[in-house]
Amino acid sequence: MKFMPAGVVPFMALLLLQRRPVAGRVLLVTGPGCPGHGLCRSNVQEQTRRQVALLNATAQDLFSLYLKCQGEPFSSETDKLCNPGGVFFPAFRVNRTSERKEVMVAMYKLFAFLNASLGNITRDQEELNPTAKELLDRLHNTTKTTRGLISNLTCLLCKNYNVFQVDVSYGESSKGKSAFKKKQQGCQVLRKYVQVIAQAARILLPHLSPP
Numbered sequence: 001m002k003f004m005p006a007g008v009v010p011f012m013a014l015l016l017l018q019r020r021p022v023a024g025r026v027l028l029v030t031g032p033g034c035p036g037h038g039l040c041r042s043n044v045q046e047q048t049r050r051q052v053a054l055l056n057a058t059a060q061d062l063f064s065l066y067l068k069c070q071g072e073p074f075s076s077e078t079d080k081l082c083n084p085g086g087v088f089f090p091a092f093r094v095n096r097t098s099e100r101k102e103v104m105v106a107m108y109k110l111f112a113f114l115n116a117s118l119g120n121i122t123r124d125q126e127e128l129n130p131t132a133k134e135l136l137d138r139l140h141n142t143t144k145t146t147r148g149l150i151s152n153l154t155c156l157l158c159k160n161y162n163v164f165q166v167d168v169s170y171g172e173s174s175k176g177k178s179a180f181k182k183k184q185q186g187c188q189v190l191r192k193y194v195q196v197i198a199q200a201a202r203i204l205l206p207h208l209s210p211p
Contacts, residue, residue, distance in 0.1 A: 040155040048152040049208040056201040084192035118143045121186040
């Protein structure tokens with residue numbers, strides 16, 4: 001497995017890099033300071049709350065639709081083939097009593113990883129199931145929401161905490177794998193996503209609620 005050394009990458013450059021799946025790489029985000037606060041919308045906190053709630057509300061339906069489109073044996077052997085136990089996800093050790101800054105950083109790492117994973121899955125499904133319009137539309141919409149969420153978390157971290165350095169881990173790329181392995185990896189990642197987004201919503205939403 002190849003690794004790219006840590007480099008100096010501004011937040012906005014990271015947002016562009018996240019459009020490509022990166023296998024087993026760690027990007028260190030540094031810079032002379034945070035981007036201008038013009039990056040923030042006036043309702044950024046409420047928008048972030050809604051984005052997390054939307055991702056949580058639609059995760060299970062996305063996973064179910066993905067299963068349906070992969071056909072057998074994924075539909076009948078879901079527990080076996082889609083077991084997410086071996087799937088890497090960023091460590092998520094925050095809870096409702098954690099400091100808000102700590103929660104925001106953990107969320108940024110999670111959704112940056114998820115954004116890259118969704119790009120990987122979408123690319124594979126465009127190749128394997130090009131006529132599955134509903135699935136592809138949902139994958140694109142979920143990715144769009146995730147990118148918007150990353151942008152808002154970037155703003156909140158900079159504006160409220162002057163955080164402009166975050167270590168971000170990306171999962172394994174499926175390039176070069178067989179069609180079956182690509183389907184299985186997507187299935188495992190999406191099942192893990194259902195579990196993690198529910199936990200993330202429970203922890204993050206109280207931190208974003210109006211006083």
